[in-house]
Amino acid sequence: xxxxxxxxxxxxxxxxxxxxxxxxxxxxxxxxxxxxxxxxxxxxxxxxxxxxxxxxxxxxxxxxxxxxxxxxxxxxxxxxxxxxxxxxxxxxxxxxxxxxxxxxxxxxxxxxxxxxxxxxxxxxxxxxxxxxxxxxxxxxxxxxxxxxxxxxxxxxxxxxxxxxxxxxxxxxxxxxxxxxxxxxxxxxxxxxxxxxxxxxxxxxxxxx
Numbered sequence: 239x240x241x242x243x244x245x246x247x248x249x250x251x252x253x254x255x256x257x258x259x260x261x262x263x264x265x266x267x268x269x270x271x272x273x274x275x276x277x278x279x280x281x282x283x284x285x286x287x288x289x290x291x292x293x294x295x296x297x298x299x300x301x302x303x304x305x306x307x308x309x310x311x312x313x314x315x316x317x318x319x320x321x322x323x324x325x326x327x328x329x330x331x332x333x334x335x336x337x338x339x340x341x342x343x344x345x346x347x348x349x350x351x352x353x354x355x356x357x358x359x360x361x362x363x364x365x366x367x368x369x370x371x372x373x374x375x376x377x378x379x380x381x382x383x384x385x386x387x388x389x390x391x392x393x394x395x396x397x398x399x400x401x402x403x404x405x406x407x408x409x410x411x412x413x414x415x416x417x418x419x420x421x422x423x424x425x426x427x428x429x430x431x432x433x434x435x436x437x438x439x440x441x442x443x444x445x446x
Contacts, residue, residue, distance in 0.1 A: 271390030272427030280380035288346035328368035
């Protein structure tokens with residue numbers, strides 16, 4: 239999976255709207271998504287990720303085990319208390335949206351992970367999650383692939399909550415690279431291929 243990871247500049251150099259509202263977040267990771275498609279296919283990927291039941295572990299047994307350990311630790315240490323989430327300790331990024339994004343499509347929340355959608359356009363979608371340690375954003379962009387087609391690109395943006403948050407991000411780094419991202423990429427690519435027959439060309443009517 240190493241070849242699917244991109245430098246942060248692949249996200250920061252693009253004119254994404256997320257830059258307008260998340261300037262105090264750092265770009266933690268950027269990944270190529272194995273989702274080849276046409277210029278108007280982002281909404282298919284967004285809906286796939288919102289409807290998927292594999293969860294962020296990608297349905298992988300190792301990833302599922304690691305996530306179970308993470309949620310158990312969170313329960314014991316109080317990391318995931320609702321008061322520490324979006325709308326509690328961390329204000330929602332929707333409060334920062336300019337008028338055109340606030341009035342446009344919000345996008346779907348994830349059914350299998352505690353991410354709530356911030357905004358969706360024709361070329362990007364952002365969803366957020368927060369706990370006691372950090373406030374994070376999953377940003378999905380739709381970019382040219384250099385071969386006449388398009389593909390998804392995922393950026394993970396984070397705002398650690400003080401020293402605890404910085405230690406937390408450092409501690410889960412091996413867990414993310416060994417257990418989470420490889421399983422997630424495989425799951426997204428597999429489901430994208432399985433859904434190929436359901437996708438029809440044409441611009442999504444709600445896209446802007």
